[in-house]
Amino acid sequence: MNLLHIYLSFAKVGLFTFGGGYAMLPLIESDIIQKRGWLTMAEFTDMVAIAEVTPGPIAVNSATFVGYKLAGIIGGIVATLGVITPSIVIVLALAALVRKYERTATLSRIKVGMRPAVAGLIAAAAISVAKVSMAEPRSYAVAAAAAVMVFVGKIDPILVLAVCGILGALIFS
Amino acid sequence: MDSRQVSGMTCCEKETDNGDGGSKSASLWDMFWTFFRIGAFTIGGGYVMVPLIQKDVVDRKGWVTKDEFIDALAIAQTAPGPIAVNTSVYVGYALRGFAGAAASVAGCIIPSIIIILMIASVFDRISSLDVVQAIFSGIRPAVAVLIASAAIKLGKPVIRSAGELAIAAAAAIMVSLLHISPALVVVIAALAGLLTGIGGDSR
Numbered sequence: 001m002n003l004l005h006i007y008l009s010f011a012k013v014g015l016f017t018f019g020g021g022y023a024m025l026p027l028i029e030s031d032i033i034q035k036r037g038w039l040t041m042a043e044f045t046d047m048v049a050i051a052e053v054t055p056g057p058i059a060v061n062s063a064t065f066v067g068y069k070l071a072g073i074i075g076g077i078v079a080t081l082g083v084i085t086p087s088i089v090i091v092l093a094l095a096a097l098v099r100k101y102e103r104t105a106t107l108s109r110i111k112v113g114m115r116p117a118v119a120g121l122i123a124a125a126a127i128s129v130a131k132v133s134m135a136e137p138r139s140y141a142v143a144a145a146a147a148v149m150v151f152v153g154k155i156d157p158i159l160v161l162a163v164c165g166i167l168g169a170l171i172f173s
Numbered sequence: 174m175d176s177r178q179v180s181g182m183t184c185c186e187k188e189t190d191n192g193d194g195g196s197k198s199a200s201l202w203d204m205f206w207t208f209f210r211i212g213a214f215t216i217g218g219g220y221v222m223v224p225l226i227q228k229d230v231v232d233r234k235g236w237v238t239k240d241e242f243i244d245a246l247a248i249a250q251t252a253p254g255p256i257a258v259n260t261s262v263y264v265g266y267a268l269r270g271f272a273g274a275a276a277s278v279a280g281c282i283i284p285s286i287i288i289i290l291m292i293a294s295v296f297d298r299i300s301s302l303d304v305v306q307a308i309f310s311g312i313r314p315a316v317a318v319l320i321a322s323a324a325i326k327l328g329k330p331v332i333r334s335a336g337e338l339a340i341a342a343a344a345a346i347m348v349s350l351l352h353i354s355p356a357l358v359v360v361i362a363a364l365a366g367l368l369t370g371i372g373g374d375s376r
Contacts, residue, residue: 055215056281056285057258057285058255059255064285064293065293083254083255084254084258091252091274095248096266111247113366115240115337116332116341117340117361120324120343120358122220122246122323126318127345132313143314150322160319161214161216166311168309169304170307172307
């Protein structure tokens, strides 16, 4: 296993992941663990936990972590570059297309359909996060506090996360 | 829109490209730093980053309009790869072309790389600490609220009719109950818009 293999494996994971970081976890599992045997299942579980509890996109975090386990710091960087390469190429191509056809009637009709769907997709993401994160009264209380900060106080999201982290340290321990 | 050079030339499409969309000027460093800050502080992945990106890029800096941001998200969710990376590439490209895309995406991923590399070595020791667990128990519900607020904020300007509300609801149901891929949902919604012309005469 060399750096090129790491790069290509993660480029493949990036290319076939639709719908954000969580969607890539099963791909990493089947490709990196089962097919290549680069990680044990226990290491994979660690990786998921790390990716979830550290800042940044899950996919990037996972790639950096696995790459680091495989080949040190260089491995982490190479895996990360691999996982974002397909994104960059495809998004740039789509962005160029959208800007080229910006003023056409067809594209504006397409956009009118897509925009509400995007709002719906984000709502769905909120629901799925709520499902796993709100399991008991204390987490409802934190969610309520966060809602007041966000909707009433209009407080910066980063500050909301920090405050809720401290709140968590106080009421959950 | 672009009134810098009206003299002489008749409508030349190329000339108007630079000034469109209401995007304000952004320096590469500013773009890098904005995405770096977001990348460094958002725990929980791409969808968590969406409200923060929106707050900075749309509300605070005014680099892109809400509509443009929604287009960016539609593309970010249709294309493969991490949502946050895709969004940063699109926004960066819209603002400053390829250099802008490079600056934004670098800002988006560098905090992750640094933090993960630092944590990977000590992870086993800190993850089992009760305090760490407790902190994350507090952060997770807040994450759900932040994402919901992003959905509401982004939904408001684009959901103006019953048809559009139906599309939004259908998209949410398809993904959260039927577990259909978001990419497929975006494509279906695009087709629905194209075929039904739901928005009528709107832009």
